[in-house]
Amino acid sequence: MEFLSDKRTILSNPGEKRNNLYYNVQNTTVSEVEVGYNLGRFRQSLSSSRFNSVSQVIIPNQSFLGDCFLSLELPATVADQTICRGWGYSCIRNISYLAGSSNVSLMSINGQSAFQQIMLQCETEEKKSEYLRLGGQVILTAGVIPKAVIQLPLPWSTACSVDGGKKLIDTNLLNQPITIQIEFDTSAKIYGGNGARPDQFTRVECITRQGDLSNKALSLRNTLMANEKLMLGYPFIHSQSYAPPRFTVVNPNDVTSITLQSFINADIVGISIGVIADTSLNPTGNNSPSPLNYVDLTDVRLLFNGQTVYDCPGDLMKLANAKYSKAGSGFVLNDVIQNGAIAPFTSNPVDTYIYCFDMAVIRSLCFDKEYQNTPRLPSQVLELEFKVPAADTYTCYATYYYNGIMEISQGQSNIYFN
Numbered sequence: 001m002e003f004l005s006d007k008r009t010i011l012s013n014p015g016e017k018r019n020n021l022y023y024n025v026q027n028t029t030v031s032e033v034e035v036g037y038n039l040g041r042f043r044q045s046l047s048s049s050r051f052n053s054v055s056q057v058i059i060p061n062q063s064f065l066g067d068c069f070l071s072l073e074l075p076a077t078v079a080d081q082t083i084c085r086g087w088g089y090s091c092i093r094n095i096s097y098l099a100g101s102s103n104v105s106l107m108s109i110n111g112q113s114a115f116q117q118i119m120l121q122c123e124t125e126e127k128k129s130e131y132l133r134l135g136g137q138v139i140l141t142a143g144v145i146p147k148a149v150i151q152l153p154l155p156w157s158t159a160c161s162v163d164g165g166k167k168l169i170d171t172n173l174l175n176q177p178i179t180i181q182i183e184f185d186t187s188a189k190i191y192g193g194n195g196a197r198p199d200q201f202t203r204v205e206c207i208t209r210q211g212d213l214s215n216k217a218l219s220l221r222n223t224l225m226a227n228e229k230l231m232l233g234y235p236f237i238h239s240q241s242y243a244p245p246r247f248t249v250v251n252p253n254d255v256t257s258i259t260l261q262s263f264i265n266a267d268i269v270g271i272s273i274g275v276i277a278d279t280s281l282n283p284t285g286n287n288s289p290s291p292l293n294y295v296d297l298t299d300v301r302l303l304f305n306g307q308t309v310y311d312c313p314g315d316l317m318k319l320a321n322a323k324y325s326k327a328g329s330g331f332v333l334n335d336v337i338q339n340g341a342i343a344p345f346t347s348n349p350v351d352t353y354i355y356c357f358d359m360a361v362i363r364s365l366c367f368d369k370e371y372q373n374t375p376r377l378p379s380q381v382l383e384l385e386f387k388v389p390a391a392d393t394y395t396c397y398a399t400y401y402y403n404g405i406m407e408i409s410q411g412q413s414n415i416y417f418n
Contacts, residue, residue, distance in 0.1 A: 005230070005231060005232075005233065034213070034214035034215070035064065035211045035212065035213055035214070036211065036212050036214065037209065037210070037211045038209070038210055038211070038212075039067075039207070039208075039209045040207050040208075041210060042059065042060075042063075042206075042207070042208045042210055043205055043206070043207050044057050044058070044059075044205065044206050045203070045204065045205050045206075046182060046204040046205070046206065049200045049201040049202075049203070049204045050184070050199060050200040050201075051091070051184050051185065051186055051187045051198075051199055051200060051201075052184060052185065052186045053183075053184055054181060054182070054183045054184075055181070055182050055183075055184070055204070056179055056180065056181050056182075057179070057180040057181075057182070057206040058177050058178075058179055059171070059177055059178040059179075059180065059208065060171075060177050061100060061171040061172060061173075061174040061175070061176065061177050061178065062171065062172060063171060063172070063210040063211060063212050064168035064169065064170050064171070064172075064210060064211035064212070064213075065156055065168055065169050065171050065178065065208060065209075065210055066156055066157065066166070066168040066169075066208070066209040066210065066211070067151060067156075067157045067158075067208065067209040068151070068152045068154055068156075068157040068180065068206060068207075068208050068209075069149055069150065069151055069152065069206070069207045069208070070088070070149065070150050070151075070152055070182070070204065070205070070206055070207075071147075071148075071149045071203070071204070071205045071206075071207055072088055072091070072136075072147070072148045072149070072150075072201055072203065072204050072205075073145065073146070073147050073148075073201060073202045073203040073204075074145070074146040074147075074198060074201055074202060075145075075198045075202055076142075076143055076144060076145045077139055077141065077142050077143065077144050077146065077195070078142055078195040078196060079142045079195055079343065080142075080193045080194040080195040080341065080342050080343050081139075081142065081191065081192070081193040081194075081195030081196075081197075082138070082139060082140055082191065082192040082193045082288045082337050082345050083136065083138065083139040083146050083190055083191060083192075084136075084138065084190050084192070084288060084289055084290050084291065084292075084337060085132065085136065085137060085138045085290070085292070085334060085335040085336075085347075086115070086132050086135045086136050086291075086292045086334075087135070087136035087146065087148060087190040088134075088135040088136040088148030088149065088150040089111055089114060089115040089118075089135050089136075089150055089292065090111065090115075090136075090185070090189050090190050090289075090291040090292060091111075091184055091185055091187075091189060091190050092110075092111035092114060092182060092183070092184060092185065093110065093111055093183040093184060093185040094108050094109070094110050094111065094181075094182075094183040095108065095109055095110075095111070095114050095152055095153070095154075095180070095181070095182060095183075096108040096180070096181040096182075096183075097154050097155075097178065097179065097180050097181070098178070098179040098181075099155070099174065099178055099406060099413040099415070100171070100174035100175060100176035100177065100178060100411070100412070100413055101174070101175050101176045101411065101412045101413070102412065102413045102414070102415060103412070103413075103414045103415060104415050106179075106181060107238075107415070108181075108241075109153070109239050109240070109241045109399070110241040110243075110397070111185065112241070112243075112274065112291075112397035112399075113239055113240075113241040113397065113399040114152070114153050115292060116272045116274060116354050116397070116399050117153040117239050117272075117399060117401075118131060118150075118151055118153050118159050119131065119132070119330070119332055119354055120272055120330065120354060120356055121153070121158050121159035121160045122159050123160075123161060125331060127159070128331075128332050129332070129333060131150075131151070131159065132292075132332055132333075132334075134148065134149050134150075135148050135149070135150045136148035136190075137335075138335045138337060138347050140337065140343075140344070140345040140346070140347060141343070141345075142195075142343075152180065152206075153239065154180070155169070155234065155236035155238075155404070155406060156168060156169040156234075156236075166236075167234075168209075168210070168211050169234055169406075170219060170220065170221075170232075172216075172219045172221045173219070173220060173221050173224055173232060173408045173411070174408065174411055174412075174413060175410075175411030175412065176411075180206065182204075187199065188289070189289060189291055190289065190291070191288075191289075192283070192286060192287055192288025192289060192337060192341070192345075193286055193288065193340075193341050193342070193343070193345070194286050194341045194342060220232060224408065224409060224410065224411075225410065225411065228409070228410050230409065231407045231408060231409035231414075232407065232408045232409075233405055233406070233407050234405070234406040234407075234408065235403075235404070235405055235406075236404045236405075236406065237269065237401050237402070237403070237404060238266075238401070238402045238403070238404035238415075238417055239399050239400065239401055239402075240262075240263075240264065240399065240400040240401075240402070241397070241398075241399055242260065242261075242262050242398045242399070242400060243395060243396065243397055243398065244258045244259065244260070244396050244398070246278075246393055246394065246395050247393070247394055247396075248392075248393045248394075249388050249390075249391055249392060249393075249394065250391055251391065252387060252388055252389055252390050252391055253387070254387070255299065255385050255386070255387060256385065256386055256387065256388060256394075257383060257384070257385045258383075258384050258396055259381060259382075259383060259384075260381070260382040260383070260384055260398055261381045261382075263381075263382075263400060264400075264402065264417055265417075265418055266402040266403065266404075266417035266418045267402060267403045267417075267418075268359055268400060268401065268402055269358075269359050269360045269401050269402060269403060270356060270357060270358045270359055270360065270400075270401040271302075271356070271357040271359075271382075271398060271399070271400055271401070272330075272354055272355065272356045272357075272398070272399045272401075273354075273355050273357075273384070273396055273397065273398045273399075274292075274294035274354055274355070274396075274397050275294055275295050275297060275386075275388065275394050275395070275396045275397075276291065276292075276293060276294055276295065276394065276395050276397070277293075277295055277388075277390070277392040277393070277394055278392060278393040278394065278395070279392060280293040280336070281395060283339075285339075285341060286341035287339045287340065287341060288337035288338075288339075288340075288345070290334070290336045290337065292332075292334060292352065293334055293336050293350060293352060294352050294353060294354060295388055295389055295390075295394070296351070296353065296389050297317070297353070297355060297386040297387065297388065298313075298314055298315060298386065298387045298389075299312070299313055299314065299385070299386060299387045300312045300316075300317040300355060300384075300385070300386045301383075301384070301385040301386070302357050302382060302383070302384055302385075303382065303383040303384075303385070304382055304383075309357065309382070310357055317355055318330070318331070318353055318355075321355065321356055321358075324358060329353065330353050330354040330355060330356055331351065331352070331353055332352045332353070332354065333349055333350075333351065333352070334349070334350045334351070334352040335347050335348070335349055335350070336348055336349075336350045384396075402417045403417065404416070404417050405417075
């Protein structure tokens, strides 16, 4: 079996690129085995639909598993009530997963990292716009039933479509089912206005894309179980959330400097950041929140031990992201509700940028099927500098991305980043 190995994957070593210029008897068909794919055969309501609660989804280990979506619905809006754009992402505090029996516990990221990761996996501005629109539209009037659908960023579930997208993972190889855990935030994160806020969703459902072999005997499960030395590798980009302490800016002409730390000892392939003002994240007086309204940063610098990694005066960081990545400049057209607690409400389109420091030749987040050969930083601290547009108190949400491997052997998943 060319897919199996008796040696662990070494992430720091370059792999083998197979010739893709000529067809041969082994690659003239799309797949050597017959697989029937479906979307929505597995649908499971979350165990709790209340705000500020934790719910789990248990996915049986009996099919190939791919994209995982969350479909949400809220009660109809009432008088003097608003809901922010992208509320499907903003209502989530944390997303966690456990790939069956594993050498690690639940792996988690916060809702801001989930949004950043999905947006940067989208290859075009149109795709970003559609993901955000379907993730919950702005609602300014009463009597509207809010609906949203979002994709959960997981090792086997990504928005990437480059070269056909990510391969599905064979959960038949696991001895235990896959667990996905969703922790919801409070309703104040997405609702504005004086209208009474609901305390729960009317519907929250997980929907997956799966595949089933026409001949179950073709699964590698029996081969793996018969030989304890063999393992199957599944590459993915591991993400880690980090939020430095909040900071206050009095003079927007001053340079703000924050420290990025808590890196794990692994090959880092990229960092994304979004900075949000308190007036958008935690508004007072029942004004409407805009938790995805990242402010416009200028004069962005990233330093490692005093050495320049990025030094981008003015808006060069946006242009650099557009030039050096498959996913464009990180631009997302947002819609921000103006201050006010009583109807009528208005909203205005606002340019939002997710800033990505890419350490890879190809934007790793939208090309996550193979490893990126990047150096490992010997230090655990980076310095980030930038200017913000206005005086306010801000929160910086950072996401770190690393090469990751899930190796399945004897029914257990072993996850490594080094």
